[in-house]
Structures are given as structure tokens and as C-alpha cells.
Amino acid sequence: SQELEQSPQSLIVQEGKNLTINCTSSKTLYGLYWYKQKYGEGLIFLMMLQKGGEEKSHEKITAKLDEKKQQSSLHITASQPSHAGIYLCGAPGGTSYGKLTFGQGTILTVHP
Amino acid sequence: DAMVIQNPRYQVTQFGKPVTLSCSQTLNHNVMYWYQQKSSQAPKLLFHYYDKDFNNEADTPDNFQSRRPNTSFCFLDIRSPGLGDAAMYLCATNPGQGAREQYFGPGTRLTVT
Numbered sequence: 027s028q029e030l031e032q033s034p035q036s037l038i039v040q041e042g043k044n045l046t047i048n049c050t051s052s053k054t055l056y057g058l059y060w061y062k063q064k065y066g067e068g069l070i071f072l073m074m075l076q077k078g079g080e081e082k083s084h085e086k087i088t089a090k091l092d093e094k095k096q097q098s099s100l101h102i103t104a105s106q107p108s109h110a111g112i113y114l115c116g117a118p119g120g121t122s123y124g125k126l127t128f129g130q131g132t133i134l135t136v137h138p
Numbered sequence: 139d140a141m142v143i144q145n146p147r148y149q150v151t152q153f154g155k156p157v158t159l160s161c162s163q164t165l166n167h168n169v170m171y172w173y174q175q176k177s178s179q180a181p182k183l184l185f186h187y188y189d190k191d192f193n194n195e196a197d198t199p200d201n202f203q204s205r206r207p208n209t210s211f212c213f214l215d216i217r218s219p220g221l222g223d224a225a226m227y228l229c230a231t232n233p234g235q236g237a238r239e240q241y242f243g244p245g246t247r248l249t250v251t
Contacts, residue, residue: 030180057238059238059239059240061242066226066245066247067244067245068142068144068228068242068243068244068245069181069228069230069240069242070242071239071240071241071242074238074239114180114181118238124169124171124186124232124234124238124240125183125186126181126183126240127180128180128181129180130178130179130180131178131180
């Protein structure tokens with residue numbers, strides 16, 4: 027079965043700093059999703075990547091999928107307190123329709 | 139706004155007392171999922187419905203059941219909750235027909251006393 031490993035597990039940064047979160051898969055990725063979760067709430071979709079080398083940006087968040095399609099990174103530029111939360115990567119897989127297997131999450135704290 | 143709604147947001151139940159969690163959606167999506175997320179862990183898929191077809195994950199305990207009476211509603215029934223079932227329960231939807239993205243509700247946090 028596919029496993030996703032996220033690093034770091036937690037991250038504390040000062041407002042305005044850049045940061046990167048990584049997601050590494052044990053198998054080739056046929057799609058990679060990034061979600062954000064605030065404590066005690068549901069998941070908010072950020073971006074989806076499908077092709078090797080693909081890069082997408084939304085506001086100050088950029089996600090990339092490497093050429094070999096086994097690793098993705100999420101980069102936040104000039105972080106703000108509103109970026110704080112748990113970032114989860116998810117990948118489709120398994121026999122269930124649309125099933126997503128998630129990484130364990132990265133907890134981001136941004137100090138003002 | 140079209141959305142996924144979960145009720146209640148917080149649920150407290152006693153050990154062994156059946157409990158039902160509710161999910162509704164206004165997106166008219168074909169697929170509905172239930173995930174269990176324990177503290178500091180990744181969400182884990184329990185089961186899903188594609189229209190009326192129920193699909194159980196192999197490692198989902200028998201204690202967990204689900205009902206989908208119509209397109210809009212899906213319920214998670216826990217027949218005899220144990221302390222280990224305390225978790226956040228997330229409902230998600232997907233349009234089906236090849237669509238990939240899942241839309242999540244805010245979750246229900248279940249406490250078992």
C-alpha cells in the first residue's frame with residue numbers, strides 16, 4: 027500500500043519568513059493533493075498536481091511535483107499568521123473510488 | 139453556498155452507547171466518504187458510497203456502519219463506542235465520474251466517556 031511521509035512534522039516560523047514542507051511517497055504518485063486543516067476543523071483543498079515537474083501557485087503558496095513523481099513540496103513565501111494550521115498531502119490509490127491516502131500532516135505555527 | 143455540513147460539531151457519548159453522526163451536502167455529488175482522524179494522525183478512510191453502492195474498507199471495524207437514505211444525506215453509526223473510537227470524523231464528497239477532488243465538511247469531534 028502507498029505511504030506518504032511528510033517532513034517536518036512541525037514547524038515554527040516568524041512572520042515574513044519563507045518555509046517548505048515536503049511530502050515523499052513510497053510509490054509513484056498519480057496525483058498529489060495538498061490540504062490545509064485548522065485545528066478542530068475540516069480539510070480545505072489547496073492544490074492538486076498530476077504531472078511530473080508540475081508547479082502550481084495560489085497567492086503565496088506554491089506546490090511542486092518532482093519529475094519522478096515521488097515527492098512534492100509546498101512552499102510558502104512571506105508567511106503570515108493566517109497560514110498557521112496543519113498541512114496534509116494526500117494521494118489517490120487503492121481500489122476504492124477516489125480514495126485518498128494522507129500523510130501524517132505538518133503543523134505550522136507562525137509567530138507575529 | 140454549496141457545501142458539506144456535519145452535525146453535530148461536537149458529540150459526547152458514553153462507552154457502549156450507540157451514536158449517530160450526520161453529514162449532508164448541497165453539492166449533489168455522487169460520492170460520499172467517511173474518514174476517522176485521531177489526534178495527530180492522518181485521516182483514515184472508513185467507507186464510502188458511490189450513489190447507493192456501499193464500499194467498506196477492509197480494516198474498518200464492524201462496530202462502524204453507514205447509511206445513505208438519499209443523495210444529500212449520509213450517516214455514520216457507531217454501534218458500541220469504545221474509548222478508542224474518540225476521534226474527529228470527517229465527511230467528504232466527490233462528484234464522481236472521474237473527478238478527483240474531495241470536498242470536506244468541518245468534522246464532528248466525538249468524545250467517549
